Amino acid sequence: MPTKITLTEDDVPRQWYNLAADLPSPMNPPLGPDGKPVTPDQLAPVFPMNIIEQEVSQERWIDIPRGVLDMLYKWRPSPLHRATGLEKALGTPAKIFYKNEGVSPAGSHKPNTAVAQAWYNKEFGIKKITTETGAGQWGSALSYACSQLGLECKVYMVRISFDQKPFRKTMMAVWGGKCVASPSMETQAGRDILAKTPDTPGSLGIAISEAVEEAVMDTTGKTRYALGSVLNHVMLHQTIIGLEAKKQLDKFGIKKPDIVIGCAGGGSNFAGLAFPFTYDKINGADIEIIPAEPASCPTLTKAPFMYDFGDVAKMTPLLPMHSLGHHFIPAPIHAGGLRYHGMAPLVSHAVEEGLMTPVAINQLECYEAGLLFARTEGLIVAPETCHAVAATIRKAREAKEEGKEKVIIFNLSGHGIMDLNSYDRFMAGDLKDNELSQEEINASLEEIKDHPKAFVKKTGKW
């Protein structure tokens, strides 16, 4: 039996799976600042209508357009590996599998939705897409996608990352994307913030505000904004990961995994692998589904489920989600992709429904897991992905203690080739844990106490 299953192009799924169609209770809609549900028309200056339609769709299966499939073929189907080296090192009876999304041109799962969003924008007649990026994964994925379709791409990159991660910036430039440090002088939001705090390191919240502003202020109507996680249509586009994985597990002779794991920041790579298995769980399968988040940003494990804004400047609608408060600034851990105050509404809702059991893991345990994975499986994974590896190792050790032959599958969301300095710091003993305390969470939520009371609902079913 080989330790890897490669599907052919013919095996790439032709439809995405929409979890919204199968949730036991319906999701709450995004709200405007007036507390009323946001209408598609209100979102039209921000997103093209074909994407808005996907965002609100209740259809279970949504066809992947031919043009998107052609672009996905560049690196899909991604391989599914059996981690025999890791299993051996752990001495576990568990069978561990991982889906490698690091093989995409930009090195992570992000291009799965970037090519889809770029394609829909182009179909709608859009010429330019704006976005924000933190560590740079999403900005480079969207630059890549736009380069393939001849669209302009403008990326507002959080200033501290812009200065610290020059190679991500270069990557975007190679693909023709224009990347500026945020806050910038190019938007009113940016100028206002620079006037007050010229030395600010920036934040994802600020960058979102700038990107949205540029899109809606373009009087030609040919510019829209794109988001790389959180929203329903992004989760939808990522489900190709789990749909492929099911076919591949089947070829390994596995009818159903016992445990499905992904790291969770905004939620999209986790959702991509997990949602197709969540469908099985809703239909009676016994599957443990685990989003793994950093202990320094424990959105699902410690933050309340409520309505909150996606950005500091409150330019986004209010979304029903687990949130540490839109002012929250996470500790500067290396897993930049997991440093987000909120969580995808679909993931948040599924957790509320009891379909998923999140865990929070400290930074050092994650790097230790990543190092063991690199030495046993040979792949150097992103700091974000290390959280999924660490959760997997916990479960594989549990299986050993219980003497059970559990089948575990996790999503290898991205490679760590551009994050080697963080491994270097870990091996040198320069990293530490940053577990967020309840006091810090309370203090962060206190900051949104002026938040309309009706919007804040404590954890519990809607």
Add this chain to the structure above:
Amino acid sequence: MPTKITLTEDDVPRQWYNLAADLPSPMNPPLGPDGKPVTPDQLAPVFPMNIIEQEVSQERWIDIPRGVLDMLYKWRPSPLHRATGLEKALGTPAKIFYKNEGVSPAGSHKPNTAVAQAWYNKEFGIKKITTETGAGQWGSALSYACSQLGLECKVYMVRISFDQKPFRKTMMAVWGGKCVASPSMETQAGRDILAKTPDTPGSLGIAISEAVEEAVMDTTGKTRYALGSVLNHVMLHQTIIGLEAKKQLDKFGIKKPDIVIGCAGGGSNFAGLAFPFTYDKINGADIEIIPAEPASCPTLTKAPFMYDFGDVAKMTPLLPMHSLGHHFIPAPIHAGGLRYHGMAPLVSHAVEEGLMTPVAINQLECYEAGLLFARTEGLIVAPETCHAVAATIRKAREAKEEGKEKVIIFNLSGHGIMDLNSYDRFMAGDLKDNELSQEEINASLEEIKDHPKAFVKKTGKW
């Protein structure tokens, strides 16, 4: 028709192809300092005997051991893409294909031979492998391979690269390899050089001397040395690239390419793609086979074919090859993997036989080609690979002028994710061409005028 052909594990070739069996005239053997052919016993302190047997084998097909196949499965078969985006941008009637070796864990073709060499060493009872590395591709590939088999790995990295490329060093450390700057205080060769020139930036020649010394001085007999290019067994291990590519072209409906291209430094990635097609050419197929080298290190296009040493310290046997002289120090171009004074004897010999038609290309043309490739095909390739892309673009433009539907295939030897700073410098206009002049070549060859006359033969058939 998809633009990519992915084979399954079942399609991975089970044998390597040995060009030595089919060359029209036999190769000349490596010579010792006494001018006599080196015997396998003389090489025994440096390489394990099972590798030495491969080095001198005249068998056409050599079985790939099961254990090596299992390791190759991690990332093989590698995909073959049709470059429809590049074709369109060039407006060429040519059909362009590329084999993507950048998908390996270390990011290049190097692991193809690293896992084989590590496996044979382990089979022979070896516990530790020493090697040298310039830019770090080979050192990281061997560290990766050793980590998979539980072998120790010691890498002497040229000091200037050690200082300038910290991430490659970290990559080796993540895989458990021990990397030291060369010259080091750990060998007599290193100490001697440091005593004379404490500030030397080091060189590949010096690093080879140190790595060989550590291997042969180990009194336990459990240490051997490994080389990542140039030698016959390395070319052999890389032929899996071309053998897979032939199957994939066949699935694209292509019976035979018209043109086969690879960049050439030591020669191994080029040989890997080209040798299986060279076999077809020897058997009558009309195929143009092009090694593309940098104009700053024009080994095949401008240097004589002669016997020369592989290293500065003359610790290696004399090899029959195209060489700029073993003292030659190439300009510091970013394509570090192509900065070698010599060339694989098998490639050199095949060029002498008229089977291949090398070209030399300047740095700026290469980066321009790499940038166009990234924007049209979406993959950012290594500076070395840019030479193959540039040669491909030249040929595709020729096909356009001639109005011919030529089929071109080139080897994408590695990704450029760890070389983004060089793209940055190119886009900023900071790079320049460094074409080597005939005067510089003459001056370099003058330095080996004390070289025994019998060993130096001018270009021409033996």
